[in-house]
Amino acid sequence: MKARQGALRSIEEDTVVGAISRRRFIQISGAAAGLALGAPVRAATSEANLTIWHGIMLGAVATMKIYHHDRGEAERLIAAAYSEARRLERLFSLYLEDSDLMRLNRTGILVGPPPEFVELLKASLRFAELTGGMFDPTVQPLWELYANHFAQEDPDPSGPDKASMKAALACVGYHRLSVSSERIVVPKGTAVTLNGIAQGYITDKIVELLHSRGIDHTLIDMGETRAIGARPDGEAWEVGIADPEFPERTQAGLPIVDRAVSTSGAYGFRFDPAGRFNHLFDPMTGGCGHLYRSVTTIAETATAADALSTAFSLMDQKRIEALLSRAGIERAHLIDETGAMIDLVV
Structure with missing residues (x-):
């Protein structure tokens, strides 16, 4: 599994994304690396009634594109969405020391956990x-193993030793996680x-929040991308997949309407200069x-x-095909080791 990174681009705005951080940096609609949280801005496009917000969420660039005839209401919607996203981030973040997730990892127990x-x-x-x-949410010990190994001065380029790996794997396994509304x-x-x-x-x-407030045409990226409806002109949103070797290029384009897109790639984070060890953990x-x-x-x-872009990264094509419909995945687009593109459709 990963703390991984993908590369998507919004074709209509010609924005390209590369790999720069621990977590996936998926960028839609012209956000740039390192932007601080900011106020909504009127889009520098010919599209009327479009307001775009850029910021950082869970360690990745986040973007909201809101189509609304009332700019004031669009800004209020963005503020509400931002507030909700920050509230959820305080539950799930590995970057915030006081998050619920960090407390769970420190103490081993959360009593009366938040419903989300x-x-x-x-x-x-x-x-x-x-x-x-x-897909296993308990792979954090593997991240810590690799991070600590390669943080050493002159680390062994072949990776952690067998004994250390065995000890880390003994702590991994989703069956070890007990979850209920009580604890x-x-x-x-x-x-x-x-x-x-x-x-x-x-x-x-x-x-869900924006749709409940009457928004029918919006593209949201909180590290993952999801469209509400089609574009206001009725056309599909066009999301491009960047070439992993040359992120400024688009390798493939995907039209989406009322759908979500996620990309995982081994190139998203590498522990070592040679790229033998990455954040996609088996x-x-x-x-x-x-x-x-x-x-x-x-x-x-x-x-x-x-979740499934993570898991599929560790599966062969035959196994992915067998899981598509059961997993609720309508299409999987693979770029294999040779650079060849493989489309799997339900």
């Missing part, structure tokens, strides 16, 4: 079961990461994924697209 935390962990366990453990428990040594699903979940929650072996340069999924929800 329970909902997301239960969804994580469902995806873990569905994928035979390829969440993990045993000592086990740690949870939601970086492979939280951004998708937050994106879905923001979409929970069974502790190794890192290299089957594909990138995996893109399209689904009804960003939560599903996010």
Whole structure:
């Protein structure tokens, strides 16, 4: 599993994204790396009634494109969505020391956990079961193992030693996670990461909020991308997948209407200069994924697209095809090790 990074681009605004951070940096609609949180701005496009907000959420660039005839209302909607996203970030973040997730990992227990935390962990366990453990929210010990190894002076380029890997793997396994509305428990040594699903979940929650307030045409990216309806002109949103080797180029374009898109790629974060070790962790072996340069999924929800782009990165094509309909994935776009593109459609 990952704290991983994809590369999508909005074709109509010709924006390209590269890999720069621990977590996926998916950029839609012209956001730039390192932007601080800011106020909504009127889009510098010919489209009337469009307001765009850019900021940082869960360690990734986030974007909201709101089409509304009343700019004041658009800004109020963005403020409400931002407030909700920040509230959820305080539950799931590995960057905020006082988040609920960090408290769980420090103490091993959360009593009376927030309902959203329970909902997301239960969804994580469902995806873990569905994928035979390829999606696993307890791979944080593997991240810590690799990060600590390569933080050493002159680390062994072949990676962590077998004994250290065995010890880390002993702490990994979604069955070790106990989740109920009353309490969440993990045993000592086990740690949870939601970086492979939280951004998708937050994106879905923001979409629900905006849709309930009457928004019918919007593109949201909270680290994952989801469209509400079509573009105001009735055309599909065009989301492009960047070439993993040359991120300024578009390798493929995907039209979406009322759908979510997520991309995972081994190039998103590399622990070592040679790129042998990345953030796509195999929970069974502790190794890192290299089957594909990138995996893109399209689904009804960003939560599903996010989780399954992670898991599919560790599966061969035949296994992915067998899971598509069961997993709720309508299309998977793979770029294999040679750069060849493979489209799998339900």
